[in-house]
Amino acid sequence: MAQLLFNGLVTGLLIALPALSLSLTFSVLRFANYAIGAQITLGAYAVYLFNVPLGWPLLLSTAAGMVLAVAVGLLVQALAYEPLRARSSVTRLVASIGVALALENVVRFFAGNSPRGYGVEIARPLRIAGLRINQEQITIMLSVLVALVLVWVVFRFTRLGRAMRAVADDADLAAVRGIRRGRVVAMVWVLASALATLAGVLIGLDATLDPQMGWNYVLPVFTAAILGGIANPMAAVAGALTLGIASELATLVMAPHYRAIVAFLVMAVLLLVRPSGLFGKQWVAK
Amino acid sequence: MISYLIATSALVIIAAIAGLALNLQWGLGGLVNFGLFGFYMLGAYVCGLFSVWGAPPLVAMAGAIVLVALASAATSLISIRLSEDYLAIVTLGFAECLKLFISYEEWLTRGTLGIPGIVRPFAAYVPQGYGDAAFLGFAVLCLVVVFAVFERVARSPFGRLLRASREDPAVADTLGKNVLVLRLKTFALGGAALGIAGSLHAFYYTYIDPTQFGTIITAYAFMAVVIGGRGSNVGVLIASFTVIALLEGSRFLIDVFPVLDGSQLAALRLFLVGAGLVAILIFKPDGLVREYRLRATRS
Amino acid sequence: MSAFELEAVVAGYGGRAVLHGVSLSIAANGSLAVVGPNGSGKSTLMKTAVGLVRPTSGRVLLEGGDVTRLDAPGRARRGLGYVPQEANVFRNMSVRENLKIGLEFVPGRVRASFAQRLSAMLELFPELEPKLGTLAGHLSGGQRQMVAMAAALMPAPSFLALDEPSAGLSPRNAALLFEVIGRVARYGVTLLMIEQNTRLGLGAADEGLVLVSGEVKAKGPAAGLLDDPQMRSLYLGSR
Numbered sequence: 001m002a003q004l005l006f007n008g009l010v011t012g013l014l015i016a017l018p019a020l021s022l023s024l025t026f027s028v029l030r031f032a033n034y035a036i037g038a039q040i041t042l043g044a045y046a047v048y049l050f051n052v053p054l055g056w057p058l059l060l061s062t063a064a065g066m067v068l069a070v071a072v073g074l075l076v077q078a079l080a081y082e083p084l085r086a087r088s089s090v091t092r093l094v095a096s097i098g099v100a101l102a103l104e105n106v107v108r109f110f111a112g113n114s115p116r117g118y119g120v121e122i123a124r125p126l127r128i129a130g131l132r133i134n135q136e137q138i139t140i141m142l143s144v145l146v147a148l149v150l151v152w153v154v155f156r157f158t159r160l161g162r163a164m165r166a167v168a169d170d171a172d173l174a175a176v177r178g179i180r181r182g183r184v185v186a187m188v189w190v191l192a193s194a195l196a197t198l199a200g201v202l203i204g205l206d207a208t209l210d211p212q213m214g215w216n217y218v219l220p221v222f223t224a225a226i227l228g229g230i231a232n233p234m235a236a237v238a239g240a241l242t243l244g245i246a247s248e249l250a251t252l253v254m255a256p257h258y259r260a261i262v263a264f265l266v267m268a269v270l271l272l273v274r275p276s277g278l279f280g281k282q283w284v285a286k
Numbered sequence: 287m288i289s290y291l292i293a294t295s296a297l298v299i300i301a302a303i304a305g306l307a308l309n310l311q312w313g314l315g316g317l318v319n320f321g322l323f324g325f326y327m328l329g330a331y332v333c334g335l336f337s338v339w340g341a342p343p344l345v346a347m348a349g350a351i352v353l354v355a356l357a358s359a360a361t362s363l364i365s366i367r368l369s370e371d372y373l374a375i376v377t378l379g380f381a382e383c384l385k386l387f388i389s390y391e392e393w394l395t396r397g398t399l400g401i402p403g404i405v406r407p408f409a410a411y412v413p414q415g416y417g418d419a420a421f422l423g424f425a426v427l428c429l430v431v432v433f434a435v436f437e438r439v440a441r442s443p444f445g446r447l448l449r450a451s452r453e454d455p456a457v458a459d460t461l462g463k464n465v466l467v468l469r470l471k472t473f474a475l476g477g478a479a480l481g482i483a484g485s486l487h488a489f490y491y492t493y494i495d496p497t498q499f500g501t502i503i504t505a506y507a508f509m510a511v512v513i514g515g516r517g518s519n520v521g522v523l524i525a526s527f528t529v530i531a532l533l534e535g536s537r538f539l540i541d542v543f544p545v546l547d548g549s550q551l552a553a554l555r556l557f558l559v560g561a562g563l564v565a566i567l568i569f570k571p572d573g574l575v576r577e578y579r580l581r582a583t584r585s
Numbered sequence: 586m587s588a589f590e591l592e593a594v595v596a597g598y599g600g601r602a603v604l605h606g607v608s609l610s611i612a613a614n615g616s617l618a619v620v621g622p623n624g625s626g627k628s629t630l631m632k633t634a635v636g637l638v639r640p641t642s643g644r645v646l647l648e649g650g651d652v653t654r655l656d657a658p659g660r661a662r663r664g665l666g667y668v669p670q671e672a673n674v675f676r677n678m679s680v681r682e683n684l685k686i687g688l689e690f691v692p693g694r695v696r697a698s699f700a701q702r703l704s705a706m707l708e709l710f711p712e713l714e715p716k717l718g719t720l721a722g723h724l725s726g727g728q729r730q731m732v733a734m735a736a737a738l739m740p741a742p743s744f745l746a747l748d749e750p751s752a753g754l755s756p757r758n759a760a761l762l763f764e765v766i767g768r769v770a771r772y773g774v775t776l777l778m779i780e781q782n783t784r785l786g787l788g789a790a791d792e793g794l795v796l797v798s799g800e801v802k803a804k805g806p807a808a809g810l811l812d813d814p815q816m817r818s819l820y821l822g823s824r
């Protein structure tokens with residue numbers, strides 16, 4: 001039981017980063033970014049590029065991969081989403097499916113379809129207080145927690161964070177208070193791409209890299225974000241943890257490969273009962 | 287050469303029917319069905335299973351149509367009070383879960399082994415070697431029927447109401463029409479067409495497995511609708527027979543481009559689909575053909 | 586020299602013009618009140634002034650410089666403060682954060698720290714003192730109006746655009762607000778103001794302008810407009 005809870009926590013933390021990324025882009029840009037999965041994949045492979053073919057250590061590769069993924073994120077914003085800025089949010093949502101398809105297949109084109117892994121040694125699991133804990137799980141927990149705290153501090157207490165929240169709240173009012181939307185949007189993509197990349201690396205460490213890896217996370221990530229009330233980034237984290245633990249507990253009664261179905265059921269029930277999200281008690285505009 | 291042509295045409299026709307279904311649901315009704323491939327897959331599997339259980343092909347197809355329509359109606363129910371963003375994720379969730387279910391419930395679906403030996407309609411009456419041509423004829427017939435029905439729907443009072451509620455749900459509400467029932471009917475009707483498309487898929491390949499179904503099917507349908515012009519059935523047909531035909535035809539370019547291997551070519555094709563979809567949204571927002579009503583009322 | 590000018594401005598939304606060639610000018614440290622019926626384009630005029638709506642023709646001049654092509658953040662940096670009619674605060678942020686954002690992204694006209702400006706604002710609006718930690722979305726309409734006003738005043742702008750500043754305020758608070766506006770005006774601020782309450786609005790301004798259906802129907806000294814019986818019966822109502 002404790003083991004299940006622990007595994008659920010780790011699963012939840014893995015979902016938390018992309019859920020946060022999704023929620024960030026949603027709150028500022030007002031559209032559901034279905035390319036979040038492809039961004040995870042792209043990030044994971046960008047890191048792989050530095051780690052395996054170039055032989056850089058994983059930490060350095062992660063930093064380099066983030067830079068590459070951020071560049072791609074900014075490019076996609078400039079080429080795809082910015083021209084659609086004045087159009088309906090559904091148009092951008094459909095565009096994001098196109099972006100997802102394009103990004104995923106860039107990866108397939110260069111890396112092929114077969115699974116890959118990072119160049120790390122497999123360490124023996126530790127036993128702490130009766131729990132079986134992998135090295136990867138420790139890496140995941142630490143890096144996600146550090147990333148979350150960092151994002152939280154930026155979001156809550158810095159000038160940039162206030163600018164992001166202001167644009168999310170009311171873009172026109174933010175403009176007349178002197179906030180340049182373009183810069184805020186760019187910073188949102190920087191953060192969102194970096195978070196997706198980190199998630200990609202951790203998922204790749206946990207399992208393997210394949211071009212489909214990010215897509216498999218789209219459903220849980222959306223569920224987590226919706227659980228949190230989609231426009232509320234920090235609540236998305238709480239949503240992710242809830243979902244992670246719920247889906248791990250569900251393996252008591254369901255086969256493990258049906259985790260996604262648990263996510264879907266949780267989301268369906270929630271949407272019927274509380275469309276504003278489980279933790280969405282924020283003042284909702286309009 | 288002829289067989290390439292027939293193969294491409296068959297795939298294009300199936301894509302066109304899926305496009306028409308999405309055009310009804312999204313183009314006309316404003317309901318974003320991101321899980322289109324799931325309903326399509328359901329159609330293929332129901333038809334395939336009924337067929338291998340011994341049902342005549344047309345009966346299997348009818349079963350697929352009814353079941354997909356019901357599943358669509360049920361899915362739209364989940365999103366009663368929700369905006370488009372949520373409907374998109376609910377339908378996508380349904381599709382992904384269905385795919386998982388089909389991949390793992392081997393007792394029912396044979397899982398990843400797939401279902402072989404699906405019998406095409408009228409197979410007994412078709413002389414040897416003409417199977418594909420006969421199938422093509424049947425597919426064209428299906429396309430004509432779906433097109434005719436959807437054109438009627440678009441011009442009927444129901445179609446007008448749909449457009450009105452797409453632009454502003456409150457409008458239909460104040461007219462005393464129940465938006466929920468409207469959504470449900472639209473989704474079910476579109477689902478029926480997806481049942482047809484899925485069945486044709488099963489008939490064409492005579493073998494189905496879960497890997498044949500994925501977001502690419504959804505993306506094709508969105509391309510057809512966006513290129514054709516949201517709401518225009520004629521536009522969907524034009525888009526299918528030009529752009530999708532080109533893309534599908536490029537499958538057979540492997541022989542021409544020996545530099546790229548098969549999977550790279552496939553990746554390139556899918557990249558073009560994705561990038562193309564975004565480009566059309568940006569550069570040709572109204573598509574090729576204006577919606578039927580717009581010609582009449584825009585000054 | 587006039588501090589602010591519109592020259593034959595045509596502007597609207599999505600290709601449909603709402604303003605049909607509006608011209609006006611405000612002298613430095615002067616004030617202009619725009620009045621007119623609902624939907625006549627007053628708020629549109631104001632959005633054009635601050636850069637949220639781009640004119641299809643005509644020019645916008647700020648202190649003699651052409652700012653027609655300058656976006657809203659650019660104009661804010663040139664010392665233009667604005668209180669919108671509705672949606673005038675960041676609802677998911679605390680009052681303190683709202684005030685902070687007021688100063689953070691524009692160079693203030695006076696060199697002062699956030700703490701100094703904050704206490705200056707709290708002197709003008711003492712009611713906000715106990716509410717600093719509250720989410721702005723949880724305030725009453727009148728309180729939000731005060732927060733919006735204070736946020737716009739944080740950088741001590743040289744030009745202030747107010748869209749119905751007294752909306753939602755009790756008569757007593759409206760009177761207090763106009764007293765604040767009067768005080769601010771004396772610090773050397775050029776004022777463009779829209780008021781539903783014509784008597785209050787025209788009473789607080791030097792000049793008045795009557796806007797009907799996107800066209801200027803009359804302009805002149807505010808007192809003159811108020812006293813003109815024809816104006817009163819035609820456009821200003823009997824208030």
Ligand SMILES: Nc1ncnc2c1ncn2[C@@H]1O[C@H](COP(=O)(O)OP(=O)(O)OP(=O)(O)O)[C@@H](O)[C@H]1O
Nearest residue numbers: 598599603621622623624625626627628629630670
């Ligand atoms: N964002 C918008 N998009 C499209 N049309 C708009 C928009 N805002 C206002 N309008 C239209 O422009 C016209 C003028 O509106 P505006 O808000 O400027 O009027 P107003 O004089 O401020 O009215 P009120 O006294 O009610 O505040 C109205 O017909 C309105 O419908």
Ligand SMILES: [Mg+2]
Nearest residue numbers: 627628629670
């Ligand atoms: Mg107004």
